[in-house]
Amino acid sequence: MSERQYTLVLTFIRDHLENIPDIVSKNTCVRLLIDTKNLSLADSLNLSDVMKIVDELNYRYYHNDNPKKLNLKNQDRKFLTALLDRMFQGDRCDICTCYEKKKLWNGFLHHIHYQPKNAEAEIFVRAMREKGNESVYSEFEQLMKENRHREATELLQEKKGTSALLRNIDYIFSRINREEVQTFLSEFPEDCSTLILLQLLFRYEGRQRKDGRIFKFTQHNLMKVHCETPEESERCQSRLTEEQVKEVGKMIRSRLAEKLRNRLGKVYIEPSMKNYALPLAENTSQGGLGVLSKGSRIPIDKGKKLRAFTYWEKVNDIDLSVFALTEDGNRREFSWRTMSRHQSGAITYSGDETSGYLGGSEYFDINLPEFKARYSEYRYLIFGDNVYSGKNFNECFCKAGYMLRDWDDSGQVYEPKTVKSAYLVNCESTFAYLFGIDLFTNEFVWLNVAKNSKSRVAGDTNLSFLTDYFHLTDVMNMYDFFSMMAEKLLKILWKQMWW
Incomplete structure (x- = not known):
């Protein structure tokens, strides 16, 4: 669920539900358990899931993603102690699975000063603290x-x-x-x-x-x-x-x-579906208008210049950057740090906006034919956003997207009718990869990856892994997937009709 959907469910449960029904998603169940402190939610979980609860609590409430270094408040220690006691009263003590995270369990039990209250709890605590691993x-x-x-x-x-x-x-x-x-x-x-x-x-x-x-x-x-x-x-x-x-x-x-095989019967599949990737790993994505799954491709019309843009409020400085990559990962940076040397008809930068708290924007204009002629050794362009001011994206307001504009345009920074996509960047991070361009095929490629990073300057992290997304549709795309399920593929014959 999105954050808005989750907030709606949480509010409804708090205000209207005393007996909470079974929750299919374990991730949602864990978050609701932490936010409501309703221990009955844990009845659909196993003892091994407690470490997932600890990790989520540690991250959401203490902004710490290292479960090996806990510093919980007493109220949370009491909550987790009560949770363990409830687990040991049921038949959900899967010791064998808990052995897989024995070191984490040992540190956690020590941190909350857990004292077993029945025989099953005693057996478990001894198993986690003594030598041996029976996973x-x-x-x-x-x-x-x-x-x-x-x-x-x-x-x-x-x-x-x-x-x-x-x-x-x-x-x-x-x-x-x-x-x-x-x-x-x-x-x-x-x-x-x-x-x-x-x-x-x-x-x-x-x-x-x-x-x-x-x-x-x-x-x-x-x-x-x-x-x-x-x-x-x-x-x-x-x-x-x-x-x-x-x-x-x-x-x-x-x-x-x-x-x-044969799940769909006879079907017609639009050939353009070959450009769309399967949505298999979209949990790091951010939503908005015109957003597709990672690796999906959109042909760029000839004779158009591409304007990649970002707009923000409630923070002073967000930077939009572009990186040109070769097949083997070598790169050239186009950003506020380098554009004084690279401004040309191939790539133009709006300039670095550093006081955009009430509304700031940056953009790059790319003339693809000229860019390919000037920088012929590069295959990909990667666009990224980073919050130079140090806040996470979810602590401010930021949108990113792209336009396809005529070269003889209005001269306005923002032309709504030329916008092909605009989406909200709202991850709990200072860095996000937005989209890319395959310079060989002249196609726009969706990335939309929220990276776990506190980097305030683009270019300080490895980017070569992103080139994998440019090849996803070569392995399997929506056309291939539905073709596998079709009993027979049909072709549509267009007949010109005269009235």
Whole structure:
């Protein structure tokens, strides 16, 4: 849910509901539990979910995203103690799963000075504080070390589910021989979800990097990025060969096609749907008019100049920046720091606005043909927004978007009829990636990524991971997805009618 939707639900529950029904979304349930302090909400959760509650509380109330460093107030300690006591009164003490975060549990129990009140709580506390780890992953690891690979995979699938098994494919395949790999692929689990298959498809058919892996994950609706260091790359023992990656990708696509086959019957699919990416990772996105899923492409009309803009209030200085990237990640910065050297007919900057509390704006005008001629070595343009004043975007008002304008335009900074998209940037961060341009295909590409960052100046963070989004529609797009589900694709024949 969006923040507005969540606030509406929270207000309704506080004002009108005493007995709260089951909540399907665990994330929503956790937030409501924290905000209402209604312990009955925890009845649909397990003991292992308490660490998720602690993490959310620590972030929302204390602006701290490190659960290893807690400094909770007494009222929150009492709330969490009461929550644990309620958990131990029910049949939800999944100790085996809690072992997976044993160190966090140990620190948390010490921080709130937890004293067990029944036998089940006593057993759990002792298990978290003493040596030993009896988690499923620990047992799985031991079986793999003993070369009991089949038992290990069966254990992981039975105890943690097919999703956990598939997310460990790299590790499993790197430890078994070719014959065992073929056996695994031939017995590929039938109960895997469509979402997991799609995620794996992008993993194995997506662009394979040669400069080290990049790990992207989401926490608190913000993206975190970790680039593998040379030392980590050297220590990695679960890297698959190029042949194995292709083999796994081919198998996943085949399984996905089998799962989706003949769900729609006879359909017509508009060819332009090939430009639209599947909405698989939109929790870091921000909403507004004209916003599409990450990686979606929009052709840019010839003879138009593109004006990327940002407008803000309630903060002095927000900066709009552009970065030109090559395929291998080399970049050139166009921002308030560099534009005194780069102003030209190819790219023009409005200038740095530093006193926009009551309304400020910045924009870039891009002449794409001239830009490609002047900077021919670059493939992509990346546009980003950062709050130089240091506030998060959700503490001020900021919009971003783009216009396609005639070169002989009105001369006005803002022309409403030329706006193709305008959306609210409201993430709990000082940095957001807005959109990009593929200079080879002359297409506008949606990014819309809220990055977990306190950076006040653009260009201080790695940008090369963003080029992955420019290739999403090559792997799977909306046209391909619905084609897999169609019994038969129909073509529309247009006949000219004379009246």
